[in-house]
Amino acid sequence: MSKDTLCCGLTMVAVMRSVYSEGGVLIHDVPMLVCPTCHHHHLAPELELDFIMLAHHAETDGVKIASLLEAIGDEKVTRVLNAYPEDERYRTGRRVLPEQVDSLLDMINMAKSLGDDAWYRELLDTLKQFTSWSQVRTR
Ligand SMILES: [Zn+2]
Structure with missing residues (x-):
């Protein structure tokens, strides 16, 4: 694909x-x-x-x-x-699944260990967005 x-x-x-x-x-x-x-x-x-x-x-x-x-x-x-x-x-109407956050955290660790600042900040922004979207769900 x-x-x-x-x-x-x-x-x-x-x-x-x-x-x-x-x-x-x-x-x-x-x-x-x-x-x-x-x-x-x-x-x-x-x-x-x-x-x-x-x-x-x-x-x-x-x-x-x-x-x-x-x-x-x-x-x-x-x-x-x-x-x-x-x-x-x-x-389920969930915008973000736990496995998406898991793989994102893996990539953040990778960017950190590679010292790739631009990528690290980009991933961190995505993580913030994921977090805000997953909180939108009503209890
Ligand atoms: Zn998308």
């Missing part, structure tokens, strides 16, 4: 969204990868080319609304959705 599918130390989760192309075409049924921790999201890399082609054709034809699912078929979309299944964060 490419680096693009990881965020906050875990694999991102695929969800169906409607998005606008750069040319202003509304495209429905687009599998987007979402990070349940920081809410960063982008198009599933496997479908980037399909999306660009569909958007381009729609723009050329003057079509304002299109469906990626209709354009490329169920099978391909389902394959992408299955490759990035819902994880514990989605099921």
Whole structure:
């Protein structure tokens, strides 16, 4: 799997969204990868080319609304959705899982022992963010 599918130390989760192309075409049924921790999201890399082609054709034809699912078929979309299944964060509504904090602490120790100050501070900021997000949960 490419680096693009990881965020906050875990694999991102695929969800169906409607998005606008750069040319202003509304495209429905687009599998987007979402990070349940920081809410960063982008198009599933496997479908980037399909999306660009569909958007381009729609723009050329003057079509304002299109469906990626209709354009490329169920099978391909389902394959992408299955490759990035819902994880514990989605099921439980927790933004940060203990294993994410564990691996972050490991990396902080590593940065410290390497004397990499910039990385160390960056990781520390992430840890602060993780901590504030995990406290958001209501008791
Ligand atoms: Zn993230």
